[in-house]
Amino acid sequence: MSKSEEKIDSCFRRNDILKNQIRRLRFERGEMTQQELADKAGVTRQTIIAIEAGKYSPSLTLAFKIAQALGAQIEDVFQYEAENP
Amino acid sequence: MNRLQKIALYNIIVMVTALTLTVVAAAIAAYLKGLSAACPALAMLGLLGFMGLSPILFGGKPNKIDFDERDTSIQIKSTTIAYSVFWFLWVVGSIITWAIKRNSGNSISVEVLPLMVLAGFLVVNFVQSIAILISYGWGDKNVEK
DSSP, X not given: OOHHHHHHHHHXXXXXXXXXXXXXXXXXXXXXXHHHHHHHHXXXXXXXXXXXXXXXXXXXXHHHXXXXXXXXXXXXXXEEEESOO | OOHHHXXXXXXXXXXXXXXXHHHHHHXXXXXXXXXXXXXXXXXXXHHGGGGGGHXXXXXXXXXXXXXXXXXXXXXXXXXXXXXXXXXXXXXXXXXXXXXXXXXXXXXXXXXXXXHHHHHHHHHHHHHHHHHHHHHHOSSOTTOOO
């Protein structure tokens, strides 16, 4: 993420970390492509790329859709970690 | 590059082109006929009307998802940034003008009004477009090969 992207993001986002296992689960589910997952979840491929890279935290609805598309429980796909526990 | 990025880039190109053409036209007009700056400003607002063509030029394809919650979020963020920058410049510009002019006894010409409308339109749209392009990042770095 570039410095300008970080600046814009830091103005709007809390310092929460949402880790995800999307990439691993995609490969475990028959090497599902980002586009296939995007189509199943009803979003663009760019959004899946951003979520995988941890640049975008999805809404709860989208998180459930992604988990459903991957055939997994939401807690297996996303893990919340507080930055300063 | 998605639809929102294409529209942002198109808007920047239209604004830069319109600004260049207007500055050249204003310089020529001022040299030849001594026209005020308000006339080229209104002409430039007309040229900026080309920005309105973006929904036609970059219309979505049927049965294809090209806009989702992340795009909405980026659009809201960039609009907030654009109006914040506009408000900051507006306040600073007003105070500086007041500080310079208050003791001179001069009033601001009514010719300034079209320029103010133009400047506000340009600032909001230019900053919004730049913020959209920055928010998406330059290129897809995590795309599968």
